[in-house]
Amino acid sequence: MTLDEYLLAALRLGAGHDSVPDHVAAAAKEAYALRVPDAEIAYPVACDATRAVRGDDGQRLVRFAAPGLTVDVEVSVDDGLIDLAGQVTPPLGLGGHVDVRTMQLTLRREVAPDGHFTATGLPPGWFSLKCHRPGEAPVVTAWIRIRA
Amino acid sequence: MTDVALLLQAAADGDESAWSKLVAMYGPRMWAAARALGLGESDAADAVQGAWLRLLENLGRIRNPSGVGAWLATTTRREALLILRKGPMTLPASEAPCEPDPEAAFLEADSVRRLWQFVTQLPEPCRTLLQLVATAAGTQQAAVRLGVPRGSVGPTRARCLQKLRTMFSLEEKVP
Numbered sequence: 001m002t003l004d005e006y007l008l009a010a011l012r013l014g015a016g017h018d019s020v021p022d023h024v025a026a027a028a029k030e031a032y033a034l035r036v037p038d039a040e041i042a043y044p045v046a047c048d049a050t051r052a053v054r055g056d057d058g059q060r061l062v063r064f065a066a067p068g069l070t071v072d073v074e075v076s077v078d079d080g081l082i083d084l085a086g087q088v089t090p091p092l093g094l095g096g097h098v099d100v101r102t103m104q105l106t107l108r109r110e111v112a113p114d115g116h117f118t119a120t121g122l123p124p125g126w127f128s129l130k131c132h133r134p135g136e137a138p139v140v141t142a143w144i145r146i147r148a
Numbered sequence: 149m150t151d152v153a154l155l156l157q158a159a160a161d162g163d164e165s166a167w168s169k170l171v172a173m174y175g176p177r178m179w180a181a182a183r184a185l186g187l188g189e190s191d192a193a194d195a196v197q198g199a200w201l202r203l204l205e206n207l208g209r210i211r212n213p214s215g216v217g218a219w220l221a222t223t224t225r226r227e228a229l230l231i232l233r234k235g236p237m238t239l240p241a242s243e244a245p246c247e248p249d250p251e252a253a254f255l256e257a258d259s260v261r262r263l264w265q266f267v268t269q270l271p272e273p274c275r276t277l278l279q280l281v282a283t284a285a286g287t288q289q290a291a292v293r294l295g296v297p298r299g300s301v302g303p304t305r306a307r308c309l310q311k312l313r314t315m316f317s318l319e320e321k322v323p
Contacts, residue, residue: 009184
């Protein structure tokens with residue numbers, strides 16, 4: 001129950017026996033480097049395609065939407081690492097590209113003329129895509145967590 | 149503007165040291181919120197990081213800066229609940245920044261201090277039990293220390309927290 005959990009959290013906080021590990025605080029500080037001022041944010045939306053592939057093992061396809069841009073991403077896991085196959089609609093145009101962002105690394109991916117891009121062998125954890133559109137504000141997807 | 153509002157504004161404007169101050173101020177309550185749900189260190193770390201990433205996304209959109217501590221604790225709790233569902237992906241629950249849970253106010257420093265004062269006034273077994281659960285002792289250890297069957301720890305804990313809540317709310321009503 002929510003109230004009991006907050007009470008317990010407050011007691012744990014006051015007891016001081018389980019303080020924040022250094023690496024957790026360090027990761028939170030480092031996250032600031034991933035700030036994208038003035039970006040449009042694309043949030044997950046439901047669509048027929050994401051519903052169709054929601055099997056027993058859970059959702060593997062996610063659609064993000066921002067004004068004027070949709071990003072579909074299919075997630076697969078290979079040997080403990082994450083592969084992404086995505087499509088940006090409409091295509092980003094000449095000079096447009098996608099940054100696949102994780103806590104550990106950012107990978108720049110060129111987008112094919114039909115809007116497709118891929119990234120493979122990524123560590124599981126938090127992910128966001130940053131879509132660079134020539135002459136327009138970048139679009140970043142809301143952060144999602146992918147498990148191996 | 150309050151100190152917190154200034155820090156949020158500075159962080160939104162590119163001041164990394166302001167962000168680090170926010171991490172130092174609110175990180176402990178977020179960690180406690182995740183751990184109180186029973187998450188192990190790795191999952192709790194992911195839940196806390198998720199909440200910081202949500203704040204980063206919404207830095208310019210925080211409507212009530214003085215409530216950002218409650219918002220971060222609430223967001224951590226929601227990320228933790230999503231992680232507990234064990235799906236292959238955890239997506240943000242909603243587009244807009246969520247409203248903070250009112251109960252997140254227990255994590256304010258003043259409330260934490262007063263809750264512990266009340267714990268020391270509770271009769272046994274509540275006093276010892278709540279001290280044990282707050283210091284990360286498992287159910288088995290709590291049962292042994294209290295000399296009660298293991299299965300009775302959960303219900304006793306719920307009764308003790310109820311007593312604690314009653315003391316807290318009684319005091320709230322005294323001017």
